[in-house]
Amino acid sequence: xxxxxxxxxxxxxxxxxxxxxxxxxxxxxxxxxxxxxxxxxxxxxxxxxxxxxxxxxxxxxxxxxxxxxxxxxxxxxxxxxxxxxxxxxxxxxxxxxxxxxxxxxxxxxxxxxxxxxxxxxxxxxxxxxxxxxxxxxxxxxxxxxxxxxxxxxxxxxxxxxxxxxxxxxxxxxxxxxxxxxxxxxxxxxxxxxxxxxxxxxxxxxxxxxxxxxxxxxxxxxxxxxxxxxxxxxxxxxxxxxxxxxxxxxxxxxxxxxxxxxxxxxxxxxxxxxxxxxxxxxxxxxxxxxx
Amino acid sequence: xxxxxxxxxxxxxxxxxxxxxxxxxxxxxxxxxxxxxxxxxxxxxxxxxxxxxxxxxxxxxxxxxxxxxxxxxxxxxxxxxxxxxxxxxxxxxxxxxxxxxxxxxxxxxxxxxxxxxxxxxxxxxxxxxxxxxxxxxxxxxxxxxxxxxxxxxxxxxxxxxxxxxxxxxxxxxxxxxxxxxxxxxxxxxxxxxxxxxxxxxxxxxxxxxxxxxxxxxxxxxxxxxxxxxxxxxxxxxxxxxxxxxxxxxxxxxxxxxxxxxxxxxxxxxxxxxxxxxxxxxxxxxxxxxx
Numbered sequence: 001x002x003x004x005x006x007x008x009x010x011x012x013x014x015x016x017x018x019x020x021x022x023x024x025x026x027x028x029x030x031x032x033x034x035x036x037x038x039x040x041x042x043x044x045x046x047x048x049x050x051x052x053x054x055x056x057x058x059x060x061x062x063x064x065x066x067x068x069x070x071x072x073x074x075x076x077x078x079x080x081x082x083x084x085x086x087x088x089x090x091x092x093x094x095x096x097x098x099x100x101x102x103x104x105x106x107x108x109x110x111x112x113x114x115x116x117x118x119x120x121x122x123x124x125x126x127x128x129x130x131x132x133x134x135x136x137x138x139x140x141x142x143x144x145x146x147x148x149x150x151x152x153x154x155x156x157x158x159x160x161x162x163x164x165x166x167x168x169x170x171x172x173x174x175x176x177x178x179x180x181x182x183x184x185x186x187x188x189x190x191x192x193x194x195x196x197x198x199x200x201x202x203x204x205x206x207x208x209x210x211x212x213x214x215x216x217x218x219x220x221x222x223x224x225x226x227x228x229x230x231x232x233x234x235x236x237x238x239x240x241x242x243x244x245x246x247x248x249x250x251x252x253x254x255x256x257x258x259x260x261x262x263x264x265x266x267x268x269x270x271x272x273x274x275x276x277x278x279x280x281x282x283x284x285x286x287x288x289x290x
Numbered sequence: 291x292x293x294x295x296x297x298x299x300x301x302x303x304x305x306x307x308x309x310x311x312x313x314x315x316x317x318x319x320x321x322x323x324x325x326x327x328x329x330x331x332x333x334x335x336x337x338x339x340x341x342x343x344x345x346x347x348x349x350x351x352x353x354x355x356x357x358x359x360x361x362x363x364x365x366x367x368x369x370x371x372x373x374x375x376x377x378x379x380x381x382x383x384x385x386x387x388x389x390x391x392x393x394x395x396x397x398x399x400x401x402x403x404x405x406x407x408x409x410x411x412x413x414x415x416x417x418x419x420x421x422x423x424x425x426x427x428x429x430x431x432x433x434x435x436x437x438x439x440x441x442x443x444x445x446x447x448x449x450x451x452x453x454x455x456x457x458x459x460x461x462x463x464x465x466x467x468x469x470x471x472x473x474x475x476x477x478x479x480x481x482x483x484x485x486x487x488x489x490x491x492x493x494x495x496x497x498x499x500x501x502x503x504x505x506x507x508x509x510x511x512x513x514x515x516x517x518x519x520x521x522x523x524x525x526x527x528x529x530x531x532x533x534x535x536x537x538x539x540x541x542x543x544x545x546x547x548x549x550x551x552x553x554x555x556x557x558x559x560x561x562x563x564x565x566x567x568x569x570x571x572x573x574x575x576x577x578x579x580x
Contacts, residue, residue: 098484121495121498121499121500122498133494133497133498135494135495137486156497158490158493158494159490160486160487160490160491160493160494161485161486161487161490162485164484164485164486165485165486165487165490165491168480168481168484168485168486168491169481169486169490169491169494169495171477171480172477172478172480172481172491172495172500173477173494173495173498173499173500175473175476175477175480176470176473176474176477176495176500176502176505177499177500178473179469179470179472179473179476179546180466180469180470180473180500180502182469182546183465183466183468183469183470183546184466186465186469186543186544186545186546186547187461187462187463187465187466188462189542189543190458190461190462190465190533190536190537190540190542190544191458191459191462193537193540193541193542194388194454194458194536194540194542195451195452195454195455195458195540196427196450196451196454196455196458196459197450197451197455200448200449200450200451200455200459201450201455201458201459201462203448203450204423204425204448204450204459204463205411205425205459205462205463205466207423207446208411208412208423208463208503209411209463209467209503209504209507210462210463210466210467210470210503210504211502211503212466212470212501212502212503212504212505213498213499213500213501213502214499214500214502215466215502217499243480246480246484247480247483250480250483250484250485251483251578252479252480252483252484252574252578253476253479253574253577253578254476254480255476255549256469256472256473256476256549257476259545259546259549284542284543287543288541288542288543
């Protein structure tokens with residue numbers, strides 16, 4: 001199976017490495033900047049043009065920043081959609097608006113090309129470890145055929161429905177994560193302002209209904225002021241923009257996502273865009289200090 | 291040790307039972323209505339007037355609906371504060387505004403009476419099982435002396451600081467729980483409106499950073515429409531009102547608590563006040579149906 005991989009950023013590069021380590025050794029790569037290409041060549045991948053990748057590969061994987069980049073790479077002037085062969089599969093691991101996933105699939109289907117949207121959770125550390133979690137949309141038969149390939153890069157892959165369902169699950173995930181970070185930041189700030197040690201409040205509430213992966217992972221970061229990402233504020237803004245865009249197009253109300261998005265925007269405007277999203281607590285610090 | 295217990299509602303009654311079962315057999319009880327008193331007498335408690343309880347008991351426990359009731363029982367015309375003896379301890383297990391806890395303690399301190407504010411999480415089922423979690427404020431020496439008594443009714447007791455710290459932790463807990471319920475409801479509704487099975491989205495996101503006790507306990511209730519409490523909408527409104535009152539008095543901003551409070555108020559106005567707080571998803575159903 002010949003695999004093409006486009007988008008060799010902090011996620012894509014370790015994913016290529018894991019693919020090759022997992023026995024998928026015939027990998028063509030392309031990226032806008034050269035150093036990442038050279039790194040992947042050193043792992044055993046081969047450099048190719050987008051046109052070569054489209055023409056030659058059985059599976060084309062993308063890991064790109066957002067909807068416009070995926071659309072450009074697939075449907076633009078030099079887009080791969082025009083080159084891919086019937087029976088090939090496009091696997092988009094980018095986190096984008098699921099409405100755009102469906103739009104791209106609409107074009108590919110006419111050419112007999114299949115598609116999975118397969119965004120991940122886990123970030124750079126889990127990409128390096130090969131323990132990403134894939135949320136997948138697409139035909140069940142295509143999913144089952146490519147599941148072993150996904151599991152070369154991750155530790156789980158759950159199919160949520162047809163194309164677009166993977167990104168819809170990812171947006172749901174990001175709404176819950178951002179809102180929970182918001183609530184934890186607000187609750188710990190209230191405790192501190194009320195004269196109570198937020199470390200003890202953290203200990204008192206973590207075992208009950210307030211307990212969560214966010215509280216465990218981000219609570220201590222907020223308490224110590226550690227804002228090393230993790231997952232960056234700016235990326236969470238991007239995901240929530242996609243959540244809002246998707247929600248608007250399907251008529252779903254998302255007031256929680258919109259409210260926490262505004263707080264993340266404030267963080268971006270005040271120089272915290274590259275901090276971990278748990279830096280949200282600095283919004284509260286700014287409001288309560290001085 | 292002679293114990294007084296005031297407030298024999300759905301929480302207080304099983305707590306008296308567990309106290310007696312735990313070897314604290316000398317318990318005087320009082321309640322506004324008689325049937326709960328008779329039930330507690332059948333477990334082995336003795337009926338008494340508030341004045342008798344104040345005069346005779348070493349420890350007085352209250353489990354009342356909210357701040358005004360606790361204030362009335364302690365500081366009102368017939369309030370226990372005037373009867374309690376130096377060295378006695380007042381243990382308030384009600385969930386109230388921590389500012390009121392401190393106000394009551396101010397009066398008791400002048401009379402040499404100590405106090406713990408010790409609200410619980412866990413609700414009726416854990417009161418019956420004796421597995422409540424106590425969040426406690428008060429002097430460490432008083433806490434350590436009465437910890438065995440609390441553990442007759444619960445499975446954990448964490449001291450968070452001086453008087454008021456227990457209720458502050460409880461408010462922090464309730465902000466996180468309500469906000470997370472809000473986010474889960476919004477995320478599952480978005481998935482459904484986007485044409486994706488919310489059951490599969492639940493499965494796809496529960497193992498990652500979106501995972502939480504709320505998602506595990508309330509997600510399935512939202513997905514099946516089960517709104518049997520659990521913890522009632524109206525009680526969560528009461529707790530968030532206390533969170534807002536406390537926040538306003540200490541100058542902490544609580545926009546998440548305020549926003550989810552408005553949604554819970556809508557639920558109350560539309561007849562869901564006695565439903566489980568996970569019925570919050572019905573706010574979204576009303577907005578997206580028809």
